[in-house]
Amino acid sequence: MLSIGDLSKRTGVKVPTIRYYEQMGLLAAAERSEGNQRRYERQDLERLAFIRHARDLGLDISAIRELIALSQHPHQPCGDVDRIAGDHLVSVREKIEKLKKLEQELERIVSHCNGDHAIEDCYVIRSLSDHGLCDGEH
Amino acid sequence: MLSIGDLSKRTGVKVPTIRYYEQMGLLAAAERSEGNQRRYERQDLERLAFIRHARDLGLDISAIRELIALSQHPHQPCGDVDRIAGDHLVSVREKIEKLKKLEQELERIVSHCNGDHAIEDCYVIRSLSDHGLCDGEH
DNA sequence: TATGTATCTCCAGAGACTATAGGTTTGGAG
DNA sequence: CTCCAAACCTATAGTCTCTGGAGATACATA
Secondary structure: OEOHHHHHHHHOOOHHHHHHHHHOOOOOOOEEOOOOOEEEOHHHHHHHHHHHHHHHOOOOHHHHHHHHHHHOOOOOEOHHHHHHHHHHHHHHHHHHHHHHHHHHHHHHHHHOOOOOOEHHHOHHHHHHHOHHHOOOOO | OEOHHHHHHHHOOOHHHHHHHHHOOOOOOOEEOOOOOEEEOHHHHHHHHHHHHHHHOOOOHHHHHHHHHHHOOOOOEOHHHHHHHHHHHHHHHHHHHHHHHHHHHHHHHHHOOOOOOEHHHOHHHHHHHOHHHOOOOO
């Protein structure tokens, strides 16, 4: 039996965050000690690892809740699961595209600025003021 | 003189967001009509475009506040401006790297799942449960 | 037993908005 | 000029995913 602190150390998830996940219904309410402290088992450790992993991948709480619910009906076909992960893949790719454009623009902006001319001539400020100086759209 | 709604339409920034920016000190408190409604000029339109543009690039409110303050001392050298944009470029690059890892992992996960087998055998669920199945770190 | 660390609950805050409620002003049609 | 709908005002609360603190209780060790 693990305390909430043990669970926290083993998963890298902070203690208040574990309680938050419980409150959000991602973790089942843990058993309690006589003194009302949460006690966890290996199963909870795996569940929390699942949650952490899914969060790292950028899935939001409701998507994770959905996946957990689906995983508890193991004999249904997994189309929904596939859809959730697939949808997320699409949004990750979109984010990457956007950030790449930003990177290019920031590079361009910064490269014109060597830090030793006056602000009134600074390309950073001018670029931010005037979208027309941008190469692409964003 | 533009109303807040006009300003909103011209910049694509929602009305409550404009008021929020004023509250956060990014926009100066606007002049008011006799009936206490905000009235804007071209100058404000440019300022708001600056803010919108910087936000689109992912700069946060405090960075933008800093840039605005700097831009009001146009005869100082622009080293700080350069630093703010450069720092941001670094963080954008880091985000891109992380997202690319996620993309790879999601691709791998989804490619194993054709949607018609049972959830108990589903690679998505198993991958999320067991970090050990991942290729890289994240 | 005493002490120090860990845990409990509840509540507030962060960041960047967004939405609602209830009241006032504006601008155009009749 | 009057009327009405749309736009505006303020103030407040909610979103999402945590994170941190206060004050009280439990546990582990010397």
